[in-house]
Amino acid sequence: MDHHCHGVVRRDLDPAAFEGWLTEAERPAPGTTLFDSALGDALRRLCFPVLDLDPAAPPEAYLERRAALGHGAAGERLLRAAGLAAVLVDTGYTPEPLTSPAELGGAAGAAAYEVVRLEALAEGLSAGVPAAGFADAVRAALAEAAARPGTVAFKSVAAYRVGLALGAERPSDAQVRAAAGRWLSAGGGRLADETLHRFLAFAAVDTGLPVQFHTGLGDRDVATHLVRTQMLDAGYTLSAVTEALCTRWKLPVRLLPMSDDRIETHVVVEDPDQPGRRKAIHFQEYWVRWHAEITAHQIVAVGADKAKPAPGVLEAIADCDVLIIPPSNPVVSVGTILGVPGVRDAVRETKAPVIGLSPIIGSSPVRGMADKVLATVGVASTASAVARYYGSRATGGVLDGWLIDTSDAMQADSIAGAGIHVQAVPLWMTDETKTAAMADAALYLAEAVRR
DSSP states (O other), rough: OOSSOOOOSHHHHHHHHHHHHHHHSSSOTTOOOOGSSHHHHHHHTTTGGGGGGOOOOOOOHHHHHHHHOOOOHHHHHHHHHHOOOOOEETTTSSSSOOHHHHHHHHHHHHHEEEEEHHHHHHHHTTOOOGGGGGHHEEEEEHHHHHHHHTEEEEEEEEHTTTTTTOOOOOOOOHHHHHHHHHHTTOOOOSOOOHHHHHHHHHHHHHTTOOOEEOOOEEEEOHHHHHHHHHHHHOOHHHHHHHHHHHTTTSSOOOOOOOOSSSSSEEEEEEOOSSSSSSEEHHHHHHIISSTTTTTEEEEEEEEEEEOOBTTHHHHHHOOOOEEEEOOTTTTTHHHHTTTTTTHHHHHHHSOOOOEOOSSTTTTSSSSSSHHHHHHGTTTOOOOOHHHHHHHGGGTSSSSSEEOOGGGGGGGGHHHHHHHOEEEOOOOOSSSSHHHOOOOOHHHHHHHHHEE
16 A cells, blocks of 8 residues: 555656656666666566566667557556555645546546645645734635545645654744744745644644655655664664665765764754743754744854764875865854864864865855854855855965855955965856866865965
C-alpha cells in the first residue's frame, strides 16, 4: 500500500519529458539515462510487457509504443495492470494540468479519493484574505474540504518547506495572525513559515481526518538524519558517524566534522512576546520559525570554547595543498568552525594558500540570510566588508586571496588595501559548468598567491 499518488499528465511526452517525470530523485550518472538504473530495470520488467514489448526492448521502442497508443490508452493499460483497489490522490501538486481523482480512478478501474494538501489550500486563500481573518478562513476551508465525500486525509509538505522540526505547541491566534501578516505582506505565494505550517497541521487534526507528513524523495535526507541520531545515541562519535555515512554513499572525498563535541548556535534576539526584553533562542528557531526577521543582537556558539577539533582536522589543514573557504555564512557557518579552539590558528599557520569566495554579491547574500547575522558583528553586507572581517593572514587574519563577483569589481582596491589578493569572477553557481569555473578560479588565485 502506497501512501498517496498524484494525477497523471494529459499529454504525450517526448524522451526528455518522460525521464523528467519518471522520478524526483537524483539525475542519472553522466553518460547514462534513467533506463540504465534500478528504476529503469523495474520499468522494463513491469511496464514494457503491458505495452506488448519485450523487457529487453530499447527505451526508444517503449516511448514509440506509448506515442502510438496515445497517453490516455497507455496510461489506462498501465493503471489497470497495477490491480489497484483504490487511489488516494494528492491534488496539491499541479505543475501542469493533471487528471482529477475521478479521472484517475476511472482509468485505473478503482475507487478514487482525495488527499488535500494543506499548503495548497492555504495558498489558494492568500489572494483575498487579510491576516486578521486568515485563521478563520483556513478553518472554514478545511471543514468544507473534510466534508466532501471523497476526502480521506490531509497532507503537509512542511518537510520540503521548513523541515520537520516543527514546534510541539499549538500556535496562538496572535502568532498565526503575525505570521500570516509577514507572509501576505510579502505577496503570499509559496508558503514556507514554520508557524503557519504548524497551525495548518493542528487545524487539520481538529477536523478528525488523518494528516500525512510527507518527508520527501524516499527520503535520503530524513534517513541520514535518523541514522546519524541513532548512531550518536548509541555512543559513536560524530567522526565515526560521518565516516560511516560517507562510506555508505560512496563519496569520493574525505569529509571531517569540525568537532566531535556538541556545539549549538544560539541567537540573542528581541523577545517577540515581551517587547523591550531579550532572550536566547536556538539558531534553527531564529532561522526557520522567524526567518531572521526579529532583531538579532548576538550569535553564541554554545560549547565551542570547550570543544576540540575532530581527529584529523588540524592535520588536514596543515597538510593541504590549497585551503578554500566557501561562500558560506561567515558568522554562523565558517565563523563557528573557526571558533573551535585551534582551528583558526591552524588556518593562519598552514603553508597552503587560503582562498575565500565571497558569500555576498552586490549587497545581498548568495543565499540565506547572512546579511542579518553579519549585522550582529558589525559587518556590512558587502564583499569587501566580509573580506576585512576575515582579515589578511599577513596581519593575523585567515585569508590570502578573495574571489568577488564581477559586479563587485569596484571593491577590489579596498580589499587589496587590506593586504588580500583579490580577483573578480562570476560567482553565481547557476550550473555545474559555472560552479567548476569558480573552483578553477580559486585554484588559479592560489597559484598567483604562491608566486
